Amino acid sequence: MQNVTAIFDIGKTNKKFFLFDANFQEVYREYTSFDTIEDEDGHPTENLPALQKWLKNVFDSILNEGKFNVIAINFSTYGASLVHLDENGEVLTPLYNYTKPLENEIIESFFEKYSPEDEFAAITGSTNSGMLNSGMQLYWLKTKKPDLFKKIRYSLHLPQYISYVFTGIPLSEYTSIGCHTALWDYSKKDYHSWVYAEGLHKIFPPIVSTETSINMNYNGKRIKIGVGIHDSSAALLPYVRSIEKKFVLVSTGTWSITLNPFENGVLSKTEVKQDCINYMRINGKPVKSTRLFLGNEYSHQIKILSEHYQVSEDYHTSVAFDMELYLKLKKDFQHRFSWKALNSPEMPTRTVLNYDTFEEAYHQLMMELVELQVKSIKMAQGAMSIKRLYIDGGFSDNEIYIQLLSDALKDMKLRTTDSSLGSALGAAIAISDVKLNSKFLKNNYSLKKHVPFITK
Known part of the structure; x- marks a missing residue:
């Protein structure tokens, strides 16, 4: 057997x-x-x-x-x-x-x-x-x-x-x-x-x-x-065990949770006001974390865009990153979306959709959401010099999200992973005597490397 x-x-x-x-x-x-x-x-x-x-x-x-x-x-x-x-x-x-x-x-x-x-x-x-x-x-x-x-x-x-x-x-x-x-x-x-x-x-x-x-x-x-083990700490464990250098992990889904397992200090009042919280590693050390209701907001805004441009609600999954659209929007960038479940000082009181196509409005949406994601990542990173960024969960498959994130964080090496078994694997690793090597994520998590795009 x-x-x-x-x-x-x-x-x-x-x-x-x-x-x-x-x-x-x-x-x-x-x-x-x-x-x-x-x-x-x-x-x-x-x-x-x-x-x-x-x-x-x-x-x-x-x-x-x-x-x-x-x-x-x-x-x-x-x-x-x-x-x-x-x-x-x-x-x-x-x-x-x-x-x-x-x-x-x-x-x-x-x-x-x-x-x-x-x-x-x-x-x-x-x-x-x-x-x-x-x-x-x-x-x-x-x-x-x-x-x-x-x-x-x-x-x-x-x-x-x-x-x-x-x-x-x-x-x-x-x-x-x-x-x-x-x-x-x-x-x-x-x-x-x-x-x-x-x-x-x-x-x-x-x-x-x-x-x-x-x-x-x-x-x-x-x-x-x-x-037993808490699921968020379990999902983090394979990364901690197989990566030698410091990193930040962004676990995306309904919530986008950024995890920094290398911060040892107590949270500051400023960090608390930015909704920073702690999880804990298996050895009792803190994991500095930030939360962003990203997937929830994304779903809400996609429904609005789909109705406005009269496309199917899954049409957004077929939209590829368009460099020309991105550069056009970036040149005269303004905040256009009023959030339902998020809050940012730059957002307008109401959403303004003065775009001819769904694709253009969608790129604008992703630029604004990624802007908030970058702030969340930097808050979790704090003053630490961390050069590795891992993304797992639903948004790891979103080409526009990944392209925009790699462009905004050029000083970090961005990797995506794919594992629906994250917390289960973590629980298995927690009670095993096996030492993980650097190839574990590649062999078990479909690890992919991403490089920032080059603009002329």
């Missing part, structure tokens, strides 16, 4: 299961999704019982089939989510969705009690984002549902809960603690003082390295079981 590592990659929508061989090549996959259920307040949330049942059924069936020899298993999941267990190890509450509104008086009372908001954000790497700061979920529970809070024996971050389903051992690990949770003090490299003041440290299990694994007898088979 072929030796494989099993990975559960749990997203908000899709739940995925992979098997990887010794070279991190995918040899099996299985996907599913579940309808959301409602918490006690009627807010949609994860169907945790259905998820737990699926996890066990999928893994047990793979073991029982006997086609693969599973030597290890690990877990990558979305963050900002906690599962609360009682003294018997039973789940106490729904998995509260990080989109659930948090009352203003809760937030105001917290900052009044503990710290000015901007200072707190800088120290914790967590801008005020309501339930997206998972530590605030516990503060909310303790304040609003004290009787329920008293029953909590352990609060597990979601990746560690998925691991707990298989091991029965409650643990905490760095990447989950450090992802904009408002729990971690990056200056002290410990939980923030408010965590101790509220007694939350008593319900958080011991912190272990993300590379920790537990050798267990599972259904009669000896298997190495990982402790």
Whole structure:
């Protein structure tokens, strides 16, 4: 039988299961999704019982089939989510969705009690984002549902809960603690003082390295079981392990997240105002990050352009970079687009589409969006001299985005990568003993080099 590592990659929508061989090549996959259920307040949330049942059924069936020899298993999941267990190890509450509104008086009372908001954000790497700061979920529970809070024996971050389903051992690990949770003090490299003041440290299990694994007898088979990892940190790991020089990674999609894993300092108040946050590497070091709602804005503007120029909504995918159009627009450049979900001081109060063709308007749109992307990249880069830039996700296939970005950042070597398996591969690498070499991205991620175009 072929030796494989099993990975559960749990997203908000899709739940995925992979098997990887010794070279991190995918040899099996299985996907599913579940309808959301409602918490006690009627807010949609994860169907945790259905998820737990699926996890066990999928893994047990793979073991029982006997086609693969599973030597290890690990877990990558979305963050900002906690599962609360009682003294018997039973789940106490729904998995509260990080989109659930948090009352203003809760937030105001917290900052009044503990710290000015901007200072707190800088120290914790967590801008005020309501339930997206998972530590605030516990503060909310303790304040609003004290009787329920008293029953909590352990609060597990979601990746560690998925691991707990298989091991029965409650643990905490760095990447989950450090992802904009408002729990971690990056200056002290410990939980923030408010965590101790509220007694939350008593319900958080011991912190272990993300590379920790537990050798267990599972259904009669000896298997190495990982402790789980936050998906953004997992997606970053293959780059950190295979690239020797400093780099910035831009992971594009609905959100465009720029990650700088080489910044060791606490965020400044200026960076916080620019929506900088911290993620965390598996060794506890901060990852300075900026967020841009790029894909969301792009989709909104494409609908407007498609309707205005009476073309199909997928027409934009066929538009190639046109040097003459670009130079014409650049010569008399003005900002023409009013954003829906973004904000920039240069944008007009309303969108002005005084172009004859979709192609011209589309080039203008991409020039303005890339301008914002460049600012986001430079904010994450800070004063550091970083010469390598990697782009993955949806926009890595957008020729105009890549051409404009390479032109705007001529001093950086731009590379694109293609891997829909990023966070799953990261989870597999986290518990492997394999050292990655410089060819890993080329062999596993379809690495492509891009050079700036030359204008006459």
